[in-house]
Amino acid sequence: MADVLTPRSVNYSQWYNDLVMKADLAENSAVRGCMVIKPYGYAIWEKMQSVLDKKFKETGHENAYFPLFIPKSFFSKEAAHVDGFAKECAVVTHYRLMNDPNGNGIVVDPEAKLEEELIVRPTSETIIWSTYKNWIQSYRDLPIKCNQWANVVRWEMRTRLFLRTAEFLWQEGHTAHATQQEAIEETEQMIKVYSDFAEHYMSMPVTIGVKTANERFAGALETYTIEALMQDGKALQSGTSHFLGQNFAKAFDVKFANKEGKEEFVWASSWGVSTRLMGALIMAHSDDHGLVLPPKLAPIQVVIVPIYKNDEELAKISAVANEITSKLVSLGVDVKYDSNDNRKPGWKFAQYELKGVPVRLAMGPRDLANGTVEVARRDTLQKQVVSLEGIEAYIVDLLDEIQKNIFTKAHDFRAASTHYVDSYDEFKKVLDEKGGFVFAHWDGTSETEVKIKNDTKATIRCIPLDQPDEAGVCMVTGKPSNKRVLFARSY
Amino acid sequence: MADVLTPRSVNYSQWYNDLVMKADLAENSAVRGCMVIKPYGYAIWEKMQSVLDKKFKETGHENAYFPLFIPKSFFSKEAAHVDGFAKECAVVTHYRLMNDPNGNGIVVDPEAKLEEELIVRPTSETIIWSTYKNWIQSYRDLPIKCNQWANVVRWEMRTRLFLRTAEFLWQEGHTAHATQQEAIEETEQMIKVYSDFAEHYMSMPVTIGVKTANERFAGALETYTIEALMQDGKALQSGTSHFLGQNFAKAFDVKFANKEGKEEFVWASSWGVSTRLMGALIMAHSDDHGLVLPPKLAPIQVVIVPIYKNDEELAKISAVANEITSKLVSLGVDVKYDSNDNRKPGWKFAQYELKGVPVRLAMGPRDLANGTVEVARRDTLQKQVVSLEGIEAYIVDLLDEIQKNIFTKAHDFRAASTHYVDSYDEFKKVLDEKGGFVFAHWDGTSETEVKIKNDTKATIRCIPLDQPDEAGVCMVTGKPSNKRVLFARSY
Numbered sequence: 014m015a016d017v018l019t020p021r022s023v024n025y026s027q028w029y030n031d032l033v034m035k036a037d038l039a040e041n042s043a044v045r046g047c048m049v050i051k052p053y054g055y056a057i058w059e060k061m062q063s064v065l066d067k068k069f070k071e072t073g074h075e076n077a078y079f080p081l082f083i084p085k086s087f088f089s090k091e092a093a094h095v096d097g098f099a100k101e102c103a104v105v106t107h108y109r110l111m112n113d114p115n116g117n118g119i120v121v122d123p124e125a126k127l128e129e130e131l132i133v134r135p136t137s138e139t140i141i142w143s144t145y146k147n148w149i150q151s152y153r154d155l156p157i158k159c160n161q162w163a164n165v166v167r168w169e170m171r172t173r174l175f176l177r178t179a180e181f182l183w184q185e186g187h188t189a190h191a192t193q194q195e196a197i198e199e200t201e202q203m204i205k206v207y208s209d210f211a212e213h214y215m216s217m218p219v220t221i222g223v224k225t226a227n228e229r230f231a232g233a234l235e236t237y238t239i240e241a242l243m244q245d246g247k248a249l250q251s252g253t254s255h256f257l258g259q260n261f262a263k264a265f266d267v268k269f270a271n272k273e274g275k276e277e278f279v280w281a282s283s284w285g286v287s288t289r290l291m292g293a294l295i296m297a298h299s300d301d302h303g304l305v306l307p308p309k310l311a312p313i314q315v316v317i318v319p320i321y322k323n324d325e326e327l328a329k330i331s332a333v334a335n336e337i338t339s340k341l342v343s344l345g346v347d348v349k350y351d352s353n354d355n356r357k358p359g360w361k362f363a364q365y366e367l368k369g370v371p372v373r374l375a376m377g378p379r380d381l382a383n384g385t386v387e388v389a390r391r392d393t394l395q396k397q398v399v400s401l402e403g404i405e406a407y408i409v410d411l412l413d414e415i416q417k418n419i420f421t422k423a424h425d426f427r428a429a430s431t432h433y434v435d436s437y438d439e440f441k442k443v444l445d446e447k448g449g450f451v452f453a454h455w456d457g458t459s460e461t462e463v464k465i466k467n468d469t470k471a472t473i474r475c476i477p478l479d480q481p482d483e484a485g486v487c488m489v490t491g492k493p494s495n496k497r498v499l500f501a502r503s504y
Numbered sequence: 505m506a507d508v509l510t511p512r513s514v515n516y517s518q519w520y521n522d523l524v525m526k527a528d529l530a531e532n533s534a535v536r537g538c539m540v541i542k543p544y545g546y547a548i549w550e551k552m553q554s555v556l557d558k559k560f561k562e563t564g565h566e567n568a569y570f571p572l573f574i575p576k577s578f579f580s581k582e583a584a585h586v587d588g589f590a591k592e593c594a595v596v597t598h599y600r601l602m603n604d605p606n607g608n609g610i611v612v613d614p615e616a617k618l619e620e621e622l623i624v625r626p627t628s629e630t631i632i633w634s635t636y637k638n639w640i641q642s643y644r645d646l647p648i649k650c651n652q653w654a655n656v657v658r659w660e661m662r663t664r665l666f667l668r669t670a671e672f673l674w675q676e677g678h679t680a681h682a683t684q685q686e687a688i689e690e691t692e693q694m695i696k697v698y699s700d701f702a703e704h705y706m707s708m709p710v711t712i713g714v715k716t717a718n719e720r721f722a723g724a725l726e727t728y729t730i731e732a733l734m735q736d737g738k739a740l741q742s743g744t745s746h747f748l749g750q751n752f753a754k755a756f757d758v759k760f761a762n763k764e765g766k767e768e769f770v771w772a773s774s775w776g777v778s779t780r781l782m783g784a785l786i787m788a789h790s791d792d793h794g795l796v797l798p799p800k801l802a803p804i805q806v807v808i809v810p811i812y813k814n815d816e817e818l819a820k821i822s823a824v825a826n827e828i829t830s831k832l833v834s835l836g837v838d839v840k841y842d843s844n845d846n847r848k849p850g851w852k853f854a855q856y857e858l859k860g861v862p863v864r865l866a867m868g869p870r871d872l873a874n875g876t877v878e879v880a881r882r883d884t885l886q887k888q889v890v891s892l893e894g895i896e897a898y899i900v901d902l903l904d905e906i907q908k909n910i911f912t913k914a915h916d917f918r919a920a921s922t923h924y925v926d927s928y929d930e931f932k933k934v935l936d937e938k939g940g941f942v943f944a945h946w947d948g949t950s951e952t953e954v955k956i957k958n959d960t961k962a963t964i965r966c967i968p969l970d971q972p973d974e975a976g977v978c979m980v981t982g983k984p985s986n987k988r989v990l991f992a993r994s995y
Contacts, residue, residue: 043578043634044571044622052566052650059567075543076550080535081624081655081671082594085601087534089609103573104598104612105624108659110576110591118580121595121621130612131535133572133596133624143534153846159543164572164655168599180572355644 017367020301025245032295033174036304036368039291046172046179053368054291056312058182061290062162064214064309065184068206074158074186079140081164082131087139091264094138097231101168103133103179133166138232138283141187142261149189149279151270157189158199165287175292176249176504183287189279191269193258196280197235200256203284204237207252215290216307216420217241217297218427219251220450220499222475227459230283234258240474240499242427243296246448248474248501251293254284292504297423298392304369305392307419308412314347315408316370318361320377327352330376333401337374337386340405346412366391371415372408392419433497437488440500444471450501452480454494456487465489471500508858511792516736523786524665527795527859530782537663537670544859545782547803549673552781553653555705555800556675559697565649565677570631572655573622578630582755585629588722592659594624594670624657629723629774632678633752640680640770642761648680649690656778666783667740667995674778680770682760684749687771688726691747694775695728698743706781707798707911708732708788709918710742711941711990713966718950721774725749731965731990733918734787737939739965739992742784745775783995789883789910795860796883798910799903805838806899807861809852811868818843821867824892828865828877831896837903857882862906863899883910924988928979931991935962941992943971945985947978956980956991965990 017035019027033039038054041047050058066076082105088095109125112118134140141159148154166180175181186203190196204221211219219239229236233255241251259278262268268276298305308314317338319330334350341348349370351361358375365373373389380386386404389396392415399407430449434440443451455461455473466472476498485494508526510518524530529545532538541549557567573596579586600616603609625631632650639645653675663669677694681687695712702710710730720727724746732742750769753759759767789796799805808829810821825841832839840861842852849866856864866878877895880887883906890898921940925931934942946952946964957963967989976985 040635040638042571043575043631044573047571047573049571049635050569052568055568056566075547077543077546078541078673080533080538080540081657082535082538084534085610088601095610100602101600103596103622104601105594106597106612107595108592110579110593110595110623119576119586121597131594132601140534144531144540147531166572182569 018301018303021244028301029292029296030174032299032303038295038304039174041174044179046169048174048178048180050182050288053312057294057306057310058288058291060310060312061210061214062184065206065210065286066162068210069160069184069186072202072206074160074188076161077159078161078163079137079144081134083134083137083140085130085132087143088132090139091232091260093260094232094264098135098167101170102135103166103168105131105133134163135165135167136283136285137161137163137165137185138187138257138261138281139265142265142267142281145187145189145279146265146267149267149269152191152272155189155191155269155279156195156199158186159188160184160186173292175288175295178288181288183285185285186283188282189262189267190282191271191277191280193280196258196282197256200235200237200254200282200284203282204239204252204254207254207284207286208239210286211239211241211251211293212420214307214309215294215297216416216423217251217293218420218424220475220477221479222477222499224253224475225459225462225473225498227462228473230255232257232260233283234260238475240501240503241293241297242423242430242450242501243293243504244426245296246430246502248450248503249289249293249296250474250503251290252284252286255282257281257283298419299369302363302394303367305419306369306371308371308416311369311371312347313349313365313368313370314412315341315349315372315374316361316365317348317350317374317376318358318365319350319352320358320375322378326378329378329381333381334374334376337401337404341408344405344409346409362389366394372411374408390415392422435485435488440471440488441469444469444500444502448502450474450499452497453488453500454485454496455498456490456492456494458490461487461489465500469502471502474499474501474503509792509794512735519792520783520787521665523790523794529786529795530665532665535670537660539665539669539671541673541779544803548785548797548801549779549782551801551803552701552705553675556697556701556777557653559701560651560675560677563693563697565651565679567652568650569652569654570628570635572625574625574628574631576621576623578634579623581630582723582751584751585723585755589626589658592661593626594657594659596622596624625654626656626658627774627776628652628654628656628676629678629748629752629772630756633756633758633772636678636680636770637756637758640758640760643682643763646680646682646760646770647686647690649677650679651675651677664783666779666786669779672779674776676776677774679773680753680758681773682762682768682771684771687749687773688747691726691728691745691773691775694773695730695743695745698745698775698777699730701777702730702732702742702784703911705798705800706785706788707800707907707914708742708784709911709915711966711968712970713968713990715744715966716950716953716964716989718953719963721746723748723751725751729966731992732784732788733914733921733941733992734784734995735917736787737921737993739941739994740780740784740787741965741994742781743775743777746773748772748774788914790860793854793885794858796910797860797862799862799907802860802862803838804840804856804859804861805903806832806840806863806865807852807856808839808841808865808867809849809856810841810843811849811866813869817869820869820872824872825865825867828892828895832899835896835900837900853880857885863902865899881906883913926976926979931962931979932960935960935991935993939993941965941990943988944979944991945976945987946989947981947983947985949981952978952980960993962991962993965992965994
């Protein structure tokens with residue numbers, strides 16, 4: 014089964030595409046750039062949604078739903094936003110089709126042209142702030158902390174499943190506050206929610222930082238990001254949280270009367286993660302055999318495969334397997350007992366490896382006789398014969414160990430792939446020969462940042478929050494710098 | 505607070521609009537026909553989703569996600585479907601905006617015209633069956649039982665919040681089967697899932713039946729429906745499940761090799777419920793004071809309001825209220841303790857009545873001294889003083905009783921509003937004077953059905969599954985009929 018996938022060492026990009034398709038995660042659709050998320054892929058996304066949604070609610074947010082369409086004129090209201098978002102997008106111009114009078118099937122009815130074109134939302138700041146205007150009069154109406162789970166469309170020219178698609182699924186939080194400080198605290202809180210999710214659920218270490226002015230969200234005063242390192246040495250931006258200042262409040266005239274009765278503009282944040290996280294999850298951990306899923310996000314955490322020659326053997330194994338299954342289910346474990354007679358055990362083993370099931374139990378007549386079961390870990394591919402006595406507790410512990418081990422492995426990989434360089438030559442050499450995260454001094458100017466990007470395709474992923482102050486000089490211009498920033502090539 | 509709403513007797517339609525707005529359920533947006541679902545309304549929808557999603561999974565379905573856009577040509581592939589769905593819809597014709605060279609802000613880039621227009625999905629049979637073609641080769645690939653939670657767009661000219669909006673949220677199940685019988689069983693199973701949900705969660709009695717040929721889903725061989733009666737005597741179609749035969753398989757050439765290796769077209773069903781259920785829920789139970797929510801779908805099931813003169817009293821009440829709250833929460837009850845100091849108890853009482861919170865506890869110093877609490881039911885508006893001893897069990901029972909009572913009330917209302925008529929004059933008279941469900945004999949022809957609709961605005965809501973055979977004659981034509989069908993004016 015391993016040869017189903019192109020090995021990473023041969024062609025990482027092809028390996029990724031193979032894996033997404035073969036593990037039944039997603040596929041391209043008949044509509045250019047739009048994907049179909051298949052049930053197994055969607056089940057992982059649902060686990061992500063469920064954890065994140067709970068965290069959002071625990072931090073005081075409520076879900077709501079805002080329109081798919083945005084009037085074209087709304088994009089012009091926030092100067093920076095229009096350049097960032099009102100370009101490559103799907104434009105609805107008509108609202109009716111008709112039978113072609115010349116018999117050429119159905120055509121757009123030219124009479125049904127919209128007065129103002131509607132844009133399929135690429136992000137919802139504008140439509141939401143036009144709504145918040147009606148919700149906010151006084152400080153008593155604040156804060157507003159809404160989130161929505163939605164589809165958005167950005168007309169990308171080059172698309173890749175999960176990583177960059179014309180339509181994708183995401184959540185977008187949009188909050189409104191009475192003070193600057195509260196909006197900044199919200200922005201920072203949410204990037205921490207994301208990093209906590211990435212590290213404790215996706216088992217994926219991330220670097221938290223702020224974007225440079227060039228890389229900020231269109232309309233934001235500050236963009237916080239979590240950056241993860243993929244196995245090919247490229248960075249993947251995995252979530253962002255934006256402090257929007259009063260920009261959208263000013264664009265949509267959203268004011269509130271403060272406690273003294275004076276009118277002020279409202280302060281804003283927005284933050285989001287998307288199905289791009291699926292791409293991050295796949296590329297952070299998987300191997301040439303297939304997916305490696307952290308147990309907390311695996312739709313099937315344990316699979317039990319019976320090995321038998323006849324119905325009698327199967328019946329005996331099934332009795333034990335069903336007992337283990339029901340005990341594990343009662344402990345909150347997602348278990349599948351695969352007694353499908355159409356496939357051989359070897360085929361099943363390979364299939365569940367491909368799909369990243371964290372723990373596989375194989376059980377044959379000899380195991381039954383010995384009171385044992387063969388336990389295989391997906392993360393290390395190790396097998397071990399374990400006593401059936403107390404097997405459920407053993408598996409619960411093992412799932413926890415796998416969750417941690419996957420994180421440790423990714424963490425060690427990142428440590429080994431993190432470089433500190435002081436000269437531009439060394440910078441280029443490291444990027445070309447090793448890739449990974451590169452910490453270097455930068456003079457803080459857009460000009461230098463753009464030059465580095467043009468020269469090397471590496472960008473400043475972020476100015477890490479926990480980066481210590483350190484006097485140095487910009488590797489390109491020699492101008493002074495007081496802190497290293499994080500460079501990488503990226504998705 | 506009651507005078508916030510137009511009374512139902514004065515203007516039912518205005519009452520509905522008032523209620524949707526004032527109870528913070530939804531509002532119109534800046535985009536014609538598209539609504540904003542506000543947090544309180546969305547919380548009810550989330551409870552509906554959660555119950556339904558569980559039922560879908562228990563019946564063997566998996567969630568997936570298919571593209572928002574459908575190529576225009578797909579609609580022409582199924583003859584009946586094109587007439588039903590490819591008319592009033594949002595058409596994407598361009599994929600880019602640009603700055604107007606004449607300085608008139610942003611305009612559609614004429615260079616970025618799509619070769620083939622994309623339709624924002626009004627329903628997804630076509631895009632899903634074009635996908636299933638790649639998933640299905642052999643009987644081993646069947647059945648496929650997918651559901652998706654999604655937004656859809658139908659360009660309605662006259663819109664009403666929840667009941668008829670250009671964009672709405674829904675779920676759509678799409679299943680593929682090897683045999684006709686299995687597809688029909690699936691179709692019937694899902695209409696039963698919907699009726700069970702309507703009756704046991706929404707406390708809303710429904711009549712299950714099949715649609716006449718005229719009223720069938722475009723492309724279906726049989727459409728099952730659940731029909732509910734609203735308080736103004738009009739019917740509301742609340743969910744449908746379609747047996748699609750092999751129509752979409754033939755349109756998209758989806759065949760499978762059966763066990764004998766012979767190729768056959770695949771059999772299909774599709775089924776859906778939408779945010780229209782919110783409209784049904786509101787209109788089935790609510791009164792001139794506001795929403796009446798069945799406890800199983802109420803975001804807040806119990807609210808506790810303290811009545812106090814000073815901080816000392818509040819502290820004592822809060823201690824007891826917090827204890828009750830945590831005990832109720834541990835029993836799975838959604839409780840809110842509203843100690844907000846900005847509002848008077850009377851304002852809060854009215855507010856929670858408006859929002860349909862099933863149980864309200866009011867607690868003052870005298871209650872504390874007596875070891876009692878005042879319990880108010882939203883459904884009957886009755887108040888009772890109850891001992892604090894065992895209050896949690898009392899409330900859990902009360903929520904159950906309210907759930908049942910709301911159903912009984914709606915059931916009794918439907919019984920009182922159901923009429924059996926045998927002449928067309930009586931039929932018209934009942935419709936005009938009483939409204940409600942009218943059971944009458946019909947000759948089975950489209951001509952008669954259309955005549956009745958044109959004469960009276962009443963349609964055949966369904967041919968109920970449990971309607972007994974009964975010899976009779978059509979009230980219009982006098983031709984023989986062997987069963988009464990259900991007529992009503994409807995939303």
